[in-house]
Amino acid sequence: MESVKRNRAHKARLDLSAAQVAVLDAQAHTARALWNLLHEYFTFRQGRFATVKDCDAAIREARREIDWMGQLPAQAAQAVLKTYRQAWANFFNPDHPAKRPAFKGRGRSRLAVDVPQARDLQITRVNRRWGAVNLPKVGRVRFRWTKDLPGLSRGGPAGRITGARLVKDACGWQVVFRTETLAEPAAAHQGPxxxxxxxxxxxxxxxxxxxxxxAPWLGKGAKEHLRRLEKKSARQRRARHRGEPISRRLARTYDQIARLRARAKRRAVDWQHRTxxxxxxxxxxxxxxxxxxxxxxxxxxxxxxxxxxxxxxxxxxxxxxxxxxxxxxxxxxxxxxxxxxxxxxxxCARGTSQTCHRCGHRDGAARDGIRYACANPACGWVGHADTNAAININNAVGTPVSGRGDLGVTRSAKRQPPRAA
Structure with a gap:
């Protein structure tokens, strides 16, 4: 059988100094500003969208004329253009849920920088817990080694690293490696x-x-701490006038809230992966x-x-x-x-929680919390409501999914592709 390619991502924590964090922050803000400049250039033309050639020429001119634009590596700038064009392609795709691309606000967008070429990374393993990677304009940086990367470890998975993306969350900067592996097609699963x-x-x-x-993603103490921080941020916001920048104290409170919520998300994602x-x-x-x-x-x-x-x-x-x-x-x-x-x-999800799986009788009042009691006197089944719904879902295989509409319908005028310039 011919092998198939599998593209996956692996996220690892970076170990950065304060100076390196400042450099990456500046690169990410430059990438966000470049996105906004591209959006303005792309959409505010005389009735026509700009072509890729026009945008590429505009980026090169901006890098020559604007000093701070040089903080962002050239290939990362090209990656911003590629991502922006893909955002429009997703928007014009009728089967994609993407919204129309818009400007990115400083406080409402996640900081990120792309490293599109794997040869610039020069990844090596330092010891059992740490690896090292080269980042453009930052230098050699250690990252947390939690799993073997394809093509880098003896006895590890066969494949290669195709690039990386640097993202910042409440816990700091992370590196997301894009991996490509070859695998044999899986045989049909014989499970139930x-x-x-x-x-x-x-x-x-x-x-x-x-x-x-x-279990709850946050313990009792962490929940109480989060509640107090949210009340504290509400008090601090009341002292701020509209249009004024937030104070350092409010920014610290926001950071503490974000770290607690990030902890809950990490635990949720870990449980979902294992389950x-x-x-x-x-x-x-x-x-x-x-x-x-x-x-x-x-x-x-x-x-x-x-x-x-x-x-x-x-x-x-x-x-x-x-x-x-x-x-x-x-x-x-x-x-x-x-x-x-x-x-x-x-x-289709309609009626699965209100229908008795044994006799098919449907009654919205039959469910009371987690208890389901069939209202049909000839049946009278009683059990867990969620188990009853799961059996109905399992039995619904082969029935049409309602509410889809005609798959051959044309796209609305809102999502018509742009005319070439």
């Missing part, structure tokens, strides 16, 4: 089929009666609901003329749904089951 109900009280309920649950790996190795077919999460977490505020009801309750529900990251769970399941010869099937 299972339906999974994504929930809040129970994270994952399976149709075989088992469940996958997790989805176990599910992909056990089951050959995984059936999940085709949820429109963006629609589910919309605010209930309404308008001035038609205000919404139970706004606070809906906001709390939206926060709980967002905290479970259902979309990321399904994404991890999709590629992990595919690598093992299995598949993920999406079915």
């Amino acid at each position: 089929q299972v339906g999974i109900d994504l929930g809040i009280t129970v994270a994952l309920a399976l149709s075989d009666g088992t469940m996958r649950e997790h 989805t790996t176990e599910l992909a190795a056990t089951f050959g077919v995984v059936v999940v609901e085709d949820l429109k999460i963006t629609n589910m977490v919309r605010s209930a505020k309404g308008t001035v003329a038609n205000p919404g009801m139970n706004v606070a309750q809906k906001a709390g529900l939206n926060h709980s749904i967002a905290g479970q990251s259902w979309g990321r769970t399904v994404t991890l399941l999709e590629y992990k089951t595919s690598e093992r010869g299995g598949q993920v099937v999406k079915v």
Whole structure:
């Protein structure tokens, strides 16, 4: 069989000095400013979008005329142009959820710098815990070695590093290596089929009666600390007038809040990776609901003329749904089951939690919290509501997914591709 390529990413923490952090921060802000300049140049022309050639010439001219533009390596600047063009391509793709590219605000965008060519990295392993990598205009930097990278370790996976991206989060700068490996096509997975109900009280309920649950992402003390920090930031914001820059004290409070939330996210992602790996190795077919999460977490505020009801309750529900990251769970399941010869099937979610899996009787009042009691006197099944929903999801394989519309419909005028200049 012919080998297939697998493109994956590996994230590692960088060990930087204060001077190196300052250099990377300056590069990232320059990349953000370049994006904004490209967006202005690309969209504010006389009725036509600029071509790649025009944008490339504009970048070269800007690097000659603007001193601080030289802080960003030339290849990283070209990567900004490539990413910007891809953002427009995603927007014009009717099957892609991307929104229209927009300006990036200083405080609302994540700092990132691209290193598109792997030959500039010169990755080596220093010892069991650390590796070293070259970063343009920064120098030799150590990074945390947590797994063998393809093509670099004796006995490690075969493949190569194709590039890297430097990103900054609340925990500091990280390097994300882009890897490419060769693997034999997986044989068909012989495991059983299972339906999974994504929930809040129970994270994952399976149709075989088992469940996958997790502890709170933050402990009791960390939750209380986060609550106090959020109250503190609210008091500090009240002392700030509109249009004024935030104070250093408020910035420190924001940083502390961000670090706590980043800790919770790391724990959530770790649990999702471990759980989805176990599910992909056990089951050959995984059936999940085709949820429109963006629609589910919309605010209930309404308008001035038609205000919404139970706004606070809906906001709390939206926060709980967002905290479970259902979309990321399904994404991890999709590629992990595919690598093992299995598949993920999406079915319509309508009525799965209100229908009895045994007799098919549907009644919205049959579910009370986590308990489901069938209202059909001839059936009377009683059990866990999430398990009942998971069995219905598993049984729904082969039924059409409603609400999709005609796949052959033309794109709206809003998403028509631009005319070439």
